[in-house]
Structures are given as structure tokens and as C-alpha cells.
Amino acid sequence: MSKRITPFASRHCSTLDRLKEVIRRKRPELLRRGVVLQHENATPHSATLTQQWLQRYGWEILPHPAHSPDLAPSDFHLFGPLKRHFGGMAFETEVDLISELRNWFDNLDVDFFRVGINSLLSRWQKCIDLHGDYVKK
Template identity: 90%
Template sequence: MATVFWDAKGVILLDILPQGQCINAARYCSTLDRLKEAIRRKRPGLLRRGVVLQHDNATPHSANLTQQWLQRYGWEILPHPAHSPDLAPSDFHLFGPLKRHLGGMAFETEDDFISELRNWFDNLDVDFFRVGINSLLSRWQKCIHLTGIMLRSSGRELQSV
């Protein structure tokens, strides 16, 4: 299982679980620790401006331990209505092209697969990521328009990057 954190500039962290392991709240918090360090290295200044994550309501994301971690560091969560893949950039923008890229490939080892996965992400143009994040803005605006929900993140309205 892989978890990828990305923004309009590209991948910040690709976290791959060893085969046979599953994600729980403790593992997710450990991943957030690595994400925090990756942001510090790759996106200097972002931690001071504030981090807004979008993730679903899976148990590791909504667990008390995770919520405490997020509160401790002041990270915000962009709401994600249940069963809304049209609002998850990985679902609507990332997984289709990745599936097409990997289609028909066979890997002898898990390491071969991981290497190909990392290579694919490393070779994506930054425009790919910007388009995906900017698509999120229009999708949220459509959702807000259709449902009448006002969405704000600490008083900041969603804006294009």
C-alpha cells in the first residue's frame, strides 16, 4: 500500500508500506511526521503559512491519535464528504494516468514495482500536479454551488495556485 502526498508543485512524500502491513492511526501519524519533515525540506516556508490536508474519513485519518497530531501542529483538514471520489485529486487526477502507465507491466519483485512507481512520479511534469490541484478548486466550487455549503479553511477561501 502506498500513500502519496502532493501539491501543485509535485510529490512531497511517497510512503510505501512493507508488504503485509496495513495502516493504522499510529502508522499514519508516523507518516505525518515524515511528511512534516519532507515539507520542511521541499517546501520551505509552507509550515509557517499553514498546511491544509485533504483526506477522507478512513479510520486512521479520523482516529483520536491522528486528530491530536493535527491539532498539535495546527494542520487543517479540508472536508471530504463520504463517497466523493470526484473531490479527491488522487482519485480524479492521479490514479487513471498511473493505471494506464502500469497497464500490462509485470514485475518480478515488489522492489521492481516500487522503483517503477517512484520513477513515474519523478518524471511527471510539474504542470500535471498544478492542473490536478487547480481542478480541485473548480470541483469544490461546483459542489458548494450545488449543495449551498460555504467552505472556508480558517477564514481562507479556496483559491487557485
């Protein structure tokens, strides 16, 4: 039985197309060496359409234990500060919300991202040591 193509998978593949183009422009050597992605088993990521896209371009996916937010930098590093920033705010329109979100990202220091990515290494090691079990902070 084949998996249905969902709009989410199609959108995810479009995002991967844009990512590939940015890598081609900014870091073409990565495309030659090979791209390794980390993402969880969400439906758009595991969909047949996405898997075909990844296979076509030879991108590798790091294995990700099911229900393991401790390995997703957005979960362990991004969402806490984002939630603190937006706490108590109310927005009249979606445009206002998006504007504030863009402003927040634009004002983050590059070290914010470096710390999140670098901490991923120690989290992966803990996951390996625990044979894929949940990694606690």
C-alpha cells in the same frame, strides 16, 4: 468509548511527521501561516491518534463529503494515468514494481501535478454548489 489506535493511524501520523519536516525545510512560512490538509474520512485519517496529532500542530482539515472521490486528486487525476501506464505489465517482485512506480513518478512533468491541484478548485466549487453531493466530471 475511545477509538482504538490502529497501526494504520500510527503509520499515517509518521507520514504526517515526515511531511511536517519537509515543509519545515522547504517552505517554513507555511508552518507559520498554518497548514490546511485535504483528506477523506478513511480510518487512519479520522482516528483519534491522527486527530490528536493535527490538533497538537494546529493543522486544519478541509471538510470532505463521505464517499466523494471526486475531490481527491489521487482519484480524479492520478489513478487513471497510473492505471494506463501499468496496464498489461507484470512484475516478478515487489521491488520491480516499486522501481517502475518510482520511475513513472520521476518522469512526470511538474505540470501534471499543477493541473491536478488546480482542477481541485473548480471541483470544490461544484461540490459547494451541489451542497456536498457527488461531483461528476
